[in-house]
Amino acid sequence: xxxxxxxxxxxxFPIYGAGAASLKKTLxxxxxxxxxxxxxxxxxxxxxxxxxxxLKSGDRLGLVGHNGAGKSTLxxxxxxxxxxxxxEFTRQGTVASLIDPSLGIEMDATGIENIMLRGxxxxxxxxxxxxxxxxxxxxxxxxxxxxxxxxxxxxxxxMRLAFSISTSVEADILLMDEWLSVGDAEFxxxxxxxxxxxxxxxxxxxxxSHSPELxxxxxxxxxxxxxxRIVEQ
Amino acid sequence: MSQVHSNLHRSALSDWWEGxxxxxxxxxxxxxxxxxxxxxxxxxxxxxxxxxGAMIGGMGPLYxxxxxxxxxxxxxxxxxxxxxxGFFSSVVTDACNAFVGSSNYLKQGYFPISLFVWRSIAxxxxxFAHQIVLYIPVALWAGISLSWSVLLVLPAFAILVxxxxxxxxxxxxICTRYRxxxxxxxxxxxxxxxxxxxxxxxxxxxxxAQYILWNPFAQMLDLLRTPLMGxxxxxxxxxxxxxxxxxxxxxxxxxxxxxxxxxxxxx
Numbered sequence: 001x002x003x004x005x006x007x008x009x010x011x012x013f014p015i016y017g018a019g020a021a022s023l024k025k026t027l028x029x030x031x032x033x034x035x036x037x038x039x040x041x042x043x044x045x046x047x048x049x050x051x052x053x054x055l056k057s058g059d060r061l062g063l064v065g066h067n068g069a070g071k072s073t074l075x076x077x078x079x080x081x082x083x084x085x086x087x088e089f090t091r092q093g094t095v096a097s098l099i100d101p102s103l104g105i106e107m108d109a110t111g112i113e114n115i116m117l118r119g120x121x122x123x124x125x126x127x128x129x130x131x132x133x134x135x136x137x138x139x140x141x142x143x144x145x146x147x148x149x150x151x152x153x154x155x156x157x158x159m160r161l162a163f164s165i166s167t168s169v170e171a172d173i174l175l176m177d178e179w180l181s182v183g184d185a186e187f188x189x190x191x192x193x194x195x196x197x198x199x200x201x202x203x204x205x206x207x208x209s210h211s212p213e214l215x216x217x218x219x220x221x222x223x224x225x226x227x228x229r230i231v232e233q
Numbered sequence: 234m235s236q237v238h239s240n241l242h243r244s245a246l247s248d249w250w251e252g253x254x255x256x257x258x259x260x261x262x263x264x265x266x267x268x269x270x271x272x273x274x275x276x277x278x279x280x281x282x283x284x285x286g287a288m289i290g291g292m293g294p295l296y297x298x299x300x301x302x303x304x305x306x307x308x309x310x311x312x313x314x315x316x317x318x319g320f321f322s323s324v325v326t327d328a329c330n331a332f333v334g335s336s337n338y339l340k341q342g343y344f345p346i347s348l349f350v351w352r353s354i355a356x357x358x359x360x361f362a363h364q365i366v367l368y369i370p371v372a373l374w375a376g377i378s379l380s381w382s383v384l385l386v387l388p389a390f391a392i393l394v395x396x397x398x399x400x401x402x403x404x405x406x407i408c409t410r411y412r413x414x415x416x417x418x419x420x421x422x423x424x425x426x427x428x429x430x431x432x433x434x435x436x437x438x439x440x441x442a443q444y445i446l447w448n449p450f451a452q453m454l455d456l457l458r459t460p461l462m463g464x465x466x467x468x469x470x471x472x473x474x475x476x477x478x479x480x481x482x483x484x485x486x487x488x489x490x491x492x493x494x495x496x497x498x499x500x
Contacts, residue, residue, distance in 0.1 A: 013498060081341065083497075103341050120257060
């Protein structure tokens, strides 16, 4: 049984420029009684404020909004990356985040090794991975290339690998930033089917997208974000 | 599998344990750090052994004649000194980068940060294992005879790992927030190398300078090196290190429980 609940959640980013993060300025500010304090006064960006969301199994939530409206921040907060600066966040169920599948790829490691690394980091055990690896290799369609370092791959091949790894976990909660579509015509078809599968197995889907058609097709609830606030449920 | 992941309510201790428990993750990450670094070289991690061997072999005869000490007495002292110091200093400087260097993971999902401190310690342990083997030929050549007291090196090593972890959390957090601290730590470690009997013999210190043997690195080195050379470490080293460990643990517990979830905002 998966659920997510956000109550009055706010996420504020302190932006430490090169200046503000330096110890020198903080020290200078403290020994001079704060006269230079203004310089270290950290700019705070309110990425999310006053967000209230309740999600339970079966919910398919679409997030829409302009660039910088807070969609990705909200996804990351749901993934547990950012602890809310204020408010209450409760989450139950396992989470798979397809926010940026290529982020953890090690260029010098081979395809197989990347499957191992990513799989472990996504919370699988070595035993589970031993079983899953042939299936992931097969799905990626990389053939002999899985034993080659990823830096020798083309962009498309790398995306295929990343996609195959991150969609191999089953989770109660699925977080996505745009629909993943990769590769040539043949692979796209396979990928599309796999995405359907993963989505239908998950209890809760949260999908951020700029495409109204996609949201209309996949989601049964929509939240419109603007400047970090929910303007429309 | 399902559990409440309310990050606001998970206690610091269970957060820490969650990161510590996943040995498979941090050990594999550390292993790949080493493997990938040497992937395209023929000798691989053996370079760690070779370059350390060259340094010890080169410095041994020179420094023993500079200090006017017998080589068979000085060589094991120097070998262990350099190997252990290399370990101390890379553990400390790596700790500064523990979170910054793992930001690609930390920004992706929720990870207990202790995981990445263990990763950096494990990476250094693997390096250390490649280097400590050099001591075997040195000890055989110098004809060092060991007694049962050599076993005291085990608790000493355990204390070292505890300190490395506590200091790693502490420095990792501070250096992520204040990027200058990394530079400070690097230069302090360089200075400490000369204040610690890595190269020189502690007994050649004049009486009034003995207090510099009270620096924690000198004490830790004494606890690890002396038993391996067939001696018994000073009592003040044990007491000093225990006190230091308590301080270190207290400070890192305080910072960890307060800021463990803030780190991502600082990356």
